[in-house]
Amino acid sequence: MADVEIEIEEQESEQLYFPEPSERQLTARAVIVGCLVGSIVSCTNIYIGLKIGWAFGASIISAVLGFSIFSLLNRKLSVLETNIAQTSGSAAGYMSSAAGLLAPIPAMMLLGYNFSWYALMMWSVSVAFLGVFFAVPLRRQVIDVDKLRFPTGTATAETILAMYGDAADALAKARVLVIAGICAGLFTLAYHFYPLLEQPPIHEWLPGVTFLAVAAAWGFKVYLGPSLLGAGFLIGPRVVLSLVGGAILGWGILGPYSQYMEWAPGPVMDYKNGPRGWLLWPGVALMVAEALGSLAFSWKTFVNAFTMPVAKSLDEEQTVSGHIPNSWWIGGLIGGSILAIIITQFVFEIPWYLTLIAIPVSFVLSIVAVRSAGETDINPVGGMGKVTQLIFGGIAPGSITTNLMAAAITSA
Structure with missing residues (x-):
């Protein structure tokens, strides 16, 4: 009996929220707002994914926007409804990645399918x-x-509870989302009419600086598109620095060396005979080796999974x-x-x-x-x-x- 009471207490201590018996949960409005937000995120994931190969979740965005929209309409969602909104938003947002629209399908289309x-x-x-x-x-x-913790899921739950503790803070976050979206949209519209805004040709503006011209020839150019700036905010400095290191090693050292040794004598950006195509193979080798290494070092997870x-x-x-x-x-x-x-x-x-x-x-x-x-x-x-x-x-x-x-x- 004592063991049962201890187990119940442990379960309750891990539970972040205790709903009311009659609290609304799976409702049409929660699913619809989550799917709408998730659909928008899914479309942006296709654009960003085809550029850099990543997709981003919609959990917190769906929760914040769902809460804010219905709060402004004086038809506030319940805590569980907000959770349904973020669940449906997350599912819809990741659908572009789950369906292979970021890698396998584009790869097959490049092959003529x-x-x-x-x-x-x-x-x-x-x-x-x-x-x-x-x-x-x-x-x-x-x-x-x-009872694994799932840090992102736990963070989303904490965010939802925080919104219901401080509605003004949630509305402020939604306001920031909307303002950032409007600014990004206006900038995108502007550079469609004036492309130099997105990729200013600094090497052309400073023709006397030879280093800038050489760097530009190897792809080192300034890019001000808001999508990648936002991605940098989300993924953090560790991954960003890894990407910068890979770019410098590949395009600043190995690429020029492969051309110097005539392993890749073609134009820099040529996939067939140029350094771009040559760099594909060490890049893929590193990714596969990392995948196998991660799998090997995850042997404890494998053992836990099957025992x-x-x-x-x-x-x-x-x-x-x-x-x-x-x-x-x-x-x-x-x-x-x-x-x-x-x-x-x-x-x-x-x-x-x-x-x-x-x-x-x-x-x-x-x-x-x-x-x-x-x-x-x-x-x-x-x-x-x-x-x-x-x-x-x-x-x-x-x-x-x-x-x-x-x-x-x-x-x-």
Whole structure:
């Protein structure tokens, strides 16, 4: 009895919010505002993702804007409704990345493939279904049993609670978001009419400075686009400095050296014979090595993932599962798998048995990725995708489509 009371106290101490019995949660307005904000973020993620290969979440933005919009309309969302808004916003915001619209699909289009909008929509739905139903057993383990912290999720929850403690502060944050968005939009509109605003040619304005001309020839130019400035605010100095270091090493040292040694004698920006194409290979090698290294150093996470405790009784199973019957998520997983097999067979011409292999491989790797995100707030989705590519490089050598889309399933 004492053990039960201690366990209840521990659970309550970890719970950030205790809702009222009649508090509204899953409502149409919360889902709609979250999806609207998430859709906008998803569109911006496509633009930014095609530029720099990253996507950004919409959790806190959806929570702040949802709270602020309905507060201004005097129809304030409840705490749980705001959580639904950020959940739907986050799901919609990441959809561009989950559907492979930032890497695999553009890569295939560069190789000459063309896809209709409805084919891509069906593909997006199929991987979305897989992701949702993968999440149910993972949620049981990492949240209900292991109680991993998920730092970003915890920060979002704290933000929501802080907004309800200080509504004026939340409205001020929303005001900053709107003002920043308007300024970025006006600047973008301006440089469409006057492109020099985005990339001022300083090397042309100072023709006597030879160093600037040489640096510009190797891609070192000033870029003032607001999207990358905002990305710098979000990702922080550690990643930014790593990118700067890579640019200097690659384009400032190795690129000129490869041209000097005539390994890449073509024009600097030529993919076929120039340094740009030559630098692709050491860059990819570094990324794959980092992915495999991270996987190797995550052996404890792997062990924990496959030696995790399970519920020991029916009552405990019902509590841990969040009242989601096994038949629901298993049936959904089977249905999602069948849909993915059909879509990949007829849209991407990938044999059904290869997709059938890709799905369980993706599930195994997703266990590692989710645990990593819960423990460290780092989701190694790119690394897991590269591991999948290596696996299918051996299973289906020479099949570019299979290699790319198998990685897309893992990333989703």
